[in-house]
Amino acid sequence: MQMKTDGIVLREQKYNENDRLLTVLTRKYGLVYAYARGADKLKSRLSTATKQFCYSDFILFKNKERCLVDTADSKKIFFxxxxxxxxxxxxxxxxxxxxxxxxxxxxxxxxxxxxxxxxxxxxxxxxxxxxxxxxxxxxxxxxxxxxPNLVACSNCLTYESENMYLDAEKGEIICSDCAEKIGIDITRCALLTxxxxxxxxxxxxxxxxxxxxxxxxxxxxxxxxxxxxxxxxxxxxxxxxxxxxxxxxx
Ligand SMILES: [Zn+2]
Known part of the structure:
Protein backbone atom coordinates (compact mmCIF):
# COMPACT_ATOMS: atom_id res chain seq x y z
CA MET A 1 0.00 0.00 0.00
CA GLN A 2 1.30 3.44 -0.89
CA MET A 3 0.78 6.24 1.63
CA LYS A 4 1.30 9.86 0.64
CA THR A 5 1.31 12.43 3.43
CA ASP A 6 3.20 15.25 5.07
CA GLY A 7 4.55 14.85 8.57
CA ILE A 8 7.24 15.74 11.06
CA VAL A 9 9.99 13.38 12.23
CA LEU A 10 9.65 13.11 16.02
CA ARG A 11 12.44 10.61 16.52
CA GLU A 12 15.19 8.97 14.47
CA GLN A 13 16.98 5.86 15.64
CA LYS A 14 19.97 4.22 14.01
CA TYR A 15 19.11 0.86 12.55
CA ASN A 16 21.59 -1.46 10.87
CA GLU A 17 24.64 0.31 9.51
CA ASN A 18 23.09 3.01 7.34
CA ASP A 19 19.35 2.88 8.03
CA ARG A 20 17.11 4.95 10.26
CA LEU A 21 13.94 3.95 12.03
CA LEU A 22 11.71 7.02 12.09
CA THR A 23 8.76 7.94 14.27
CA VAL A 24 6.72 10.37 12.20
CA LEU A 25 3.62 12.31 13.15
CA THR A 26 1.73 12.41 9.84
CA ARG A 27 -1.26 14.46 8.86
CA LYS A 28 -3.24 11.58 7.33
CA TYR A 29 -2.19 8.45 9.20
CA GLY A 30 -1.34 9.64 12.72
CA LEU A 31 1.83 8.24 14.28
CA VAL A 32 3.82 6.10 11.82
CA TYR A 33 6.99 4.04 12.36
CA ALA A 34 8.94 3.85 9.11
CA TYR A 35 12.34 2.62 7.99
CA ALA A 36 14.46 4.97 5.92
CA ARG A 37 16.91 2.70 4.16
CA GLY A 38 20.36 4.09 3.54
CA ALA A 39 19.42 7.45 5.11
CA ASP A 40 22.69 7.55 7.07
CA LYS A 41 24.80 7.28 3.92
CA LEU A 42 26.60 10.47 3.10
CA LYS A 43 24.92 11.10 -0.23
CA SER A 44 21.52 9.63 0.54
CA ARG A 45 18.57 11.53 -0.93
CA LEU A 46 16.70 10.74 2.31
CA SER A 47 19.37 12.11 4.63
CA THR A 48 18.06 15.63 5.34
CA ALA A 49 14.32 15.07 5.13
CA THR A 50 14.37 12.21 7.65
CA LYS A 51 16.23 14.06 10.42
CA GLN A 52 14.52 14.78 13.74
CA PHE A 53 12.23 17.87 13.62
CA CYS A 54 12.28 17.98 9.83
CA TYR A 55 8.83 18.58 8.35
CA SER A 56 8.60 16.72 5.05
CA ASP A 57 6.41 15.34 2.30
CA PHE A 58 6.57 11.56 2.42
CA ILE A 59 5.71 8.70 0.16
CA LEU A 60 5.65 5.54 2.27
CA PHE A 61 5.15 1.91 1.34
CA LYS A 62 3.49 -0.40 3.77
CA ASN A 63 3.66 -4.14 3.35
CA LYS A 64 2.51 -6.67 5.94
CA GLU A 65 4.41 -5.44 8.95
CA ARG A 66 6.88 -2.86 7.81
CA CYS A 67 6.56 0.64 6.56
CA LEU A 68 9.34 1.95 4.33
CA VAL A 69 10.14 5.50 3.27
CA ASP A 70 10.18 5.66 -0.52
CA THR A 71 10.73 9.39 -0.92
CA ALA A 72 10.98 12.30 1.52
CA ASP A 73 11.23 15.96 0.56
CA SER A 74 11.85 18.50 3.29
CA LYS A 75 9.39 21.39 3.54
CA LYS A 76 10.73 23.06 6.67
CA ILE A 77 13.85 22.56 8.75
CA PHE A 78 13.81 24.30 12.14
CA PHE A 79 17.46 25.33 12.20
CA PRO A 148 -9.94 19.81 32.34
CA ASN A 149 -13.35 21.41 32.87
CA LEU A 150 -12.31 25.01 33.51
CA VAL A 151 -15.68 26.64 32.80
CA ALA A 152 -16.87 27.13 36.38
CA CYS A 153 -16.73 25.81 39.94
CA SER A 154 -17.98 22.21 39.74
CA ASN A 155 -20.15 22.75 42.80
CA CYS A 156 -21.72 26.25 42.69
CA LEU A 157 -20.98 27.07 39.02
CA THR A 158 -19.37 30.42 39.84
CA TYR A 159 -17.21 31.60 36.96
CA GLU A 160 -14.87 33.85 38.88
CA SER A 161 -13.55 33.66 42.38
CA GLU A 162 -10.53 35.11 44.14
CA ASN A 163 -9.00 31.65 44.20
CA MET A 164 -9.97 28.40 42.52
CA TYR A 165 -8.50 24.95 43.02
CA LEU A 166 -7.76 22.55 40.19
CA ASP A 167 -8.41 18.93 41.04
CA ALA A 168 -6.28 17.03 38.52
CA GLU A 169 -7.77 13.64 39.33
CA LYS A 170 -11.32 14.79 38.64
CA GLY A 171 -10.22 17.24 35.96
CA GLU A 172 -12.34 20.07 37.37
CA ILE A 173 -12.10 23.31 39.33
CA ILE A 174 -13.72 24.26 42.61
CA CYS A 175 -13.93 27.67 44.30
CA SER A 176 -12.34 28.20 47.72
CA ASP A 177 -15.76 28.64 49.44
CA CYS A 178 -17.02 25.30 48.14
CA ALA A 179 -13.71 23.60 48.83
CA GLU A 180 -14.04 24.63 52.48
CA LYS A 181 -17.75 23.76 52.69
CA ILE A 182 -17.38 20.31 51.15
CA GLY A 183 -14.07 19.59 52.84
CA ILE A 184 -11.95 19.03 49.73
CA ASP A 185 -8.37 17.90 50.38
CA ILE A 186 -6.69 20.97 48.87
CA THR A 187 -3.22 19.51 49.34
CA ARG A 188 -4.06 17.34 46.32
CA CYS A 189 -5.13 20.37 44.27
CA ALA A 190 -3.34 23.29 42.60
CA LEU A 191 -4.27 26.82 43.58
CA LEU A 192 -5.20 28.90 40.53
CA THR A 193 -5.00 32.68 40.78
ZN1 LIG B 1 -18.10 27.01 44.28
Whole structure:
Protein backbone atom coordinates (compact mmCIF):
# COMPACT_ATOMS: atom_id res chain seq x y z
CA MET A 1 0.00 0.00 0.00
CA GLN A 2 1.30 3.44 -0.89
CA MET A 3 0.78 6.24 1.63
CA LYS A 4 1.30 9.86 0.64
CA THR A 5 1.31 12.43 3.43
CA ASP A 6 3.20 15.25 5.07
CA GLY A 7 4.55 14.85 8.57
CA ILE A 8 7.24 15.74 11.06
CA VAL A 9 9.99 13.38 12.23
CA LEU A 10 9.65 13.11 16.02
CA ARG A 11 12.44 10.61 16.52
CA GLU A 12 15.19 8.97 14.47
CA GLN A 13 16.98 5.86 15.64
CA LYS A 14 19.97 4.22 14.01
CA TYR A 15 19.11 0.86 12.55
CA ASN A 16 21.59 -1.46 10.87
CA GLU A 17 24.64 0.31 9.51
CA ASN A 18 23.09 3.01 7.34
CA ASP A 19 19.35 2.88 8.03
CA ARG A 20 17.11 4.95 10.26
CA LEU A 21 13.94 3.95 12.03
CA LEU A 22 11.71 7.02 12.09
CA THR A 23 8.76 7.94 14.27
CA VAL A 24 6.72 10.37 12.20
CA LEU A 25 3.62 12.31 13.15
CA THR A 26 1.73 12.41 9.84
CA ARG A 27 -1.26 14.46 8.86
CA LYS A 28 -3.24 11.58 7.33
CA TYR A 29 -2.19 8.45 9.20
CA GLY A 30 -1.34 9.64 12.72
CA LEU A 31 1.83 8.24 14.28
CA VAL A 32 3.82 6.10 11.82
CA TYR A 33 6.99 4.04 12.36
CA ALA A 34 8.94 3.85 9.11
CA TYR A 35 12.34 2.62 7.99
CA ALA A 36 14.46 4.97 5.92
CA ARG A 37 16.91 2.70 4.16
CA GLY A 38 20.36 4.09 3.54
CA ALA A 39 19.42 7.45 5.11
CA ASP A 40 22.69 7.55 7.07
CA LYS A 41 24.80 7.28 3.92
CA LEU A 42 26.60 10.47 3.10
CA LYS A 43 24.92 11.10 -0.23
CA SER A 44 21.52 9.63 0.54
CA ARG A 45 18.57 11.53 -0.93
CA LEU A 46 16.70 10.74 2.31
CA SER A 47 19.37 12.11 4.63
CA THR A 48 18.06 15.63 5.34
CA ALA A 49 14.32 15.07 5.13
CA THR A 50 14.37 12.21 7.65
CA LYS A 51 16.23 14.06 10.42
CA GLN A 52 14.52 14.78 13.74
CA PHE A 53 12.23 17.87 13.62
CA CYS A 54 12.28 17.98 9.83
CA TYR A 55 8.83 18.58 8.35
CA SER A 56 8.60 16.72 5.05
CA ASP A 57 6.41 15.34 2.30
CA PHE A 58 6.57 11.56 2.42
CA ILE A 59 5.71 8.70 0.16
CA LEU A 60 5.65 5.54 2.27
CA PHE A 61 5.15 1.91 1.34
CA LYS A 62 3.49 -0.40 3.77
CA ASN A 63 3.66 -4.14 3.35
CA LYS A 64 2.51 -6.67 5.94
CA GLU A 65 4.41 -5.44 8.95
CA ARG A 66 6.88 -2.86 7.81
CA CYS A 67 6.56 0.64 6.56
CA LEU A 68 9.34 1.95 4.33
CA VAL A 69 10.14 5.50 3.27
CA ASP A 70 10.18 5.66 -0.52
CA THR A 71 10.73 9.39 -0.92
CA ALA A 72 10.98 12.30 1.52
CA ASP A 73 11.23 15.96 0.56
CA SER A 74 11.85 18.50 3.29
CA LYS A 75 9.39 21.39 3.54
CA LYS A 76 10.73 23.06 6.67
CA ILE A 77 13.85 22.56 8.75
CA PHE A 78 13.81 24.30 12.14
CA PHE A 79 17.46 25.33 12.20
CA UNK A 80 16.94 27.80 15.08
CA UNK A 81 15.93 25.08 17.53
CA UNK A 82 19.40 23.59 17.66
CA UNK A 83 20.89 27.02 18.38
CA UNK A 84 20.01 26.74 22.06
CA UNK A 85 20.06 23.81 24.45
CA UNK A 86 16.82 24.97 26.13
CA UNK A 87 14.97 25.01 22.82
CA UNK A 88 16.37 21.67 21.76
CA UNK A 89 15.50 20.10 25.12
CA UNK A 90 11.97 21.53 25.06
CA UNK A 91 11.40 20.41 21.45
CA UNK A 92 12.50 16.89 22.39
CA UNK A 93 9.99 16.91 25.25
CA UNK A 94 7.19 18.13 22.95
CA UNK A 95 8.08 15.35 20.49
CA UNK A 96 8.02 12.73 23.25
CA UNK A 97 4.62 13.99 24.44
CA UNK A 98 3.31 13.60 20.88
CA UNK A 99 4.65 10.05 20.62
CA UNK A 100 2.97 9.17 23.90
CA UNK A 101 -0.33 11.02 23.49
CA UNK A 102 -1.18 11.28 19.79
CA UNK A 103 -2.34 7.62 19.49
CA UNK A 104 -5.14 8.61 21.89
CA UNK A 105 -6.56 11.12 19.42
CA UNK A 106 -8.21 10.69 16.02
CA UNK A 107 -7.21 14.16 15.00
CA UNK A 108 -3.52 14.00 14.12
CA UNK A 109 -3.94 17.03 11.88
CA UNK A 110 -4.67 19.27 14.88
CA UNK A 111 -1.73 17.85 16.82
CA UNK A 112 0.59 18.32 13.85
CA UNK A 113 -0.59 21.90 13.47
CA UNK A 114 -0.02 22.61 17.17
CA UNK A 115 3.47 21.12 17.14
CA UNK A 116 4.54 22.86 13.92
CA UNK A 117 3.37 26.22 15.22
CA UNK A 118 5.11 25.77 18.58
CA UNK A 119 8.37 24.79 16.86
CA UNK A 120 8.02 27.76 14.53
CA UNK A 121 7.55 30.15 17.48
CA UNK A 122 10.66 28.75 19.19
CA UNK A 123 12.67 28.65 15.97
CA UNK A 124 11.93 32.27 15.13
CA UNK A 125 12.27 33.52 18.74
CA UNK A 126 8.68 34.74 18.64
CA UNK A 127 7.78 33.16 22.00
CA UNK A 128 9.94 31.94 24.90
CA UNK A 129 10.26 28.31 25.92
CA UNK A 130 8.50 29.23 29.23
CA UNK A 131 5.51 30.39 27.17
CA UNK A 132 5.42 27.46 24.74
CA UNK A 133 5.77 24.63 27.28
CA UNK A 134 2.51 25.05 29.29
CA UNK A 135 0.59 26.08 26.17
CA UNK A 136 1.60 22.90 24.39
CA UNK A 137 1.06 20.64 27.42
CA UNK A 138 -2.45 21.86 28.15
CA UNK A 139 -3.65 22.19 24.54
CA UNK A 140 -2.27 18.77 23.60
CA UNK A 141 -3.85 17.19 26.70
CA UNK A 142 -7.17 18.76 25.66
CA UNK A 143 -6.86 17.37 22.12
CA UNK A 144 -6.12 13.89 23.45
CA UNK A 145 -9.01 13.43 25.86
CA UNK A 146 -7.59 15.05 29.01
CA UNK A 147 -9.26 18.46 28.84
CA PRO A 148 -9.94 19.81 32.34
CA ASN A 149 -13.35 21.41 32.87
CA LEU A 150 -12.31 25.01 33.51
CA VAL A 151 -15.68 26.64 32.80
CA ALA A 152 -16.87 27.13 36.38
CA CYS A 153 -16.73 25.81 39.94
CA SER A 154 -17.98 22.21 39.74
CA ASN A 155 -20.15 22.75 42.80
CA CYS A 156 -21.72 26.25 42.69
CA LEU A 157 -20.98 27.07 39.02
CA THR A 158 -19.37 30.42 39.84
CA TYR A 159 -17.21 31.60 36.96
CA GLU A 160 -14.87 33.85 38.88
CA SER A 161 -13.55 33.66 42.38
CA GLU A 162 -10.53 35.11 44.14
CA ASN A 163 -9.00 31.65 44.20
CA MET A 164 -9.97 28.40 42.52
CA TYR A 165 -8.50 24.95 43.02
CA LEU A 166 -7.76 22.55 40.19
CA ASP A 167 -8.41 18.93 41.04
CA ALA A 168 -6.28 17.03 38.52
CA GLU A 169 -7.77 13.64 39.33
CA LYS A 170 -11.32 14.79 38.64
CA GLY A 171 -10.22 17.24 35.96
CA GLU A 172 -12.34 20.07 37.37
CA ILE A 173 -12.10 23.31 39.33
CA ILE A 174 -13.72 24.26 42.61
CA CYS A 175 -13.93 27.67 44.30
CA SER A 176 -12.34 28.20 47.72
CA ASP A 177 -15.76 28.64 49.44
CA CYS A 178 -17.02 25.30 48.14
CA ALA A 179 -13.71 23.60 48.83
CA GLU A 180 -14.04 24.63 52.48
CA LYS A 181 -17.75 23.76 52.69
CA ILE A 182 -17.38 20.31 51.15
CA GLY A 183 -14.07 19.59 52.84
CA ILE A 184 -11.95 19.03 49.73
CA ASP A 185 -8.37 17.90 50.38
CA ILE A 186 -6.69 20.97 48.87
CA THR A 187 -3.22 19.51 49.34
CA ARG A 188 -4.06 17.34 46.32
CA CYS A 189 -5.13 20.37 44.27
CA ALA A 190 -3.34 23.29 42.60
CA LEU A 191 -4.27 26.82 43.58
CA LEU A 192 -5.20 28.90 40.53
CA THR A 193 -5.00 32.68 40.78
CA UNK A 194 -7.44 34.56 38.49
CA UNK A 195 -4.65 35.35 36.01
CA UNK A 196 -3.49 31.71 35.84
CA UNK A 197 -7.08 30.54 35.32
CA UNK A 198 -7.59 33.14 32.56
CA UNK A 199 -4.47 31.90 30.78
CA UNK A 200 -5.52 28.26 31.14
CA UNK A 201 -9.00 29.01 29.79
CA UNK A 202 -7.43 30.77 26.83
CA UNK A 203 -5.15 27.79 26.08
CA UNK A 204 -8.01 25.30 26.27
CA UNK A 205 -10.87 27.21 24.65
CA UNK A 206 -9.46 29.78 22.20
CA UNK A 207 -9.60 29.41 18.42
CA UNK A 208 -6.33 28.15 17.05
CA UNK A 209 -5.56 31.39 15.21
CA UNK A 210 -5.65 33.28 18.55
CA UNK A 211 -3.91 30.60 20.61
CA UNK A 212 -0.48 32.26 20.77
CA UNK A 213 -1.74 35.80 21.19
CA UNK A 214 -2.19 36.12 24.93
CA UNK A 215 0.05 38.12 27.24
CA UNK A 216 0.72 37.48 30.87
CA UNK A 217 3.27 38.41 33.54
CA UNK A 218 6.44 36.41 34.14
CA UNK A 219 5.11 35.44 37.59
CA UNK A 220 1.87 34.05 36.09
CA UNK A 221 3.86 32.25 33.41
CA UNK A 222 5.97 30.52 36.05
CA UNK A 223 2.87 29.38 38.00
CA UNK A 224 1.22 28.29 34.76
CA UNK A 225 4.34 26.29 33.88
CA UNK A 226 4.42 24.30 37.09
CA UNK A 227 0.62 23.75 37.19
CA UNK A 228 0.35 22.44 33.61
CA UNK A 229 3.31 20.13 34.17
CA UNK A 230 1.81 18.87 37.44
CA UNK A 231 -1.59 18.35 35.79
CA UNK A 232 -0.10 16.26 32.97
CA UNK A 233 2.04 14.22 35.37
CA UNK A 234 -0.99 13.46 37.52
CA UNK A 235 -3.17 12.55 34.53
CA UNK A 236 -0.67 10.48 32.56
CA UNK A 237 1.39 8.90 35.35
CA UNK A 238 4.22 8.54 32.87
CA UNK A 239 7.84 9.55 33.23
CA UNK A 240 9.30 11.65 30.41
CA UNK A 241 13.10 11.65 30.53
CA UNK A 242 13.19 14.53 28.05
CA UNK A 243 11.41 16.64 30.68
CA UNK A 244 14.19 15.87 33.18
CA UNK A 245 16.68 16.92 30.54
CA UNK A 246 14.80 20.18 29.92
CA UNK A 247 14.85 21.02 33.64
CA UNK A 248 18.54 20.12 33.88
CA UNK A 249 19.48 22.71 31.25
CA UNK A 250 17.17 25.49 32.50
ZN1 LIG B 1 -18.10 27.01 44.28
Missing amino acids: GISSSLEKLALSSYLAQLCIYLSPQSDDSEQILRLLLNCLYMLDENKRSDEFIKPLFELRLASLCGFM PSVLTAMRHIVFSDFNKLFSFKTSQETLEMLGSICEWYLKDKLEHHFETLDFYHSVK
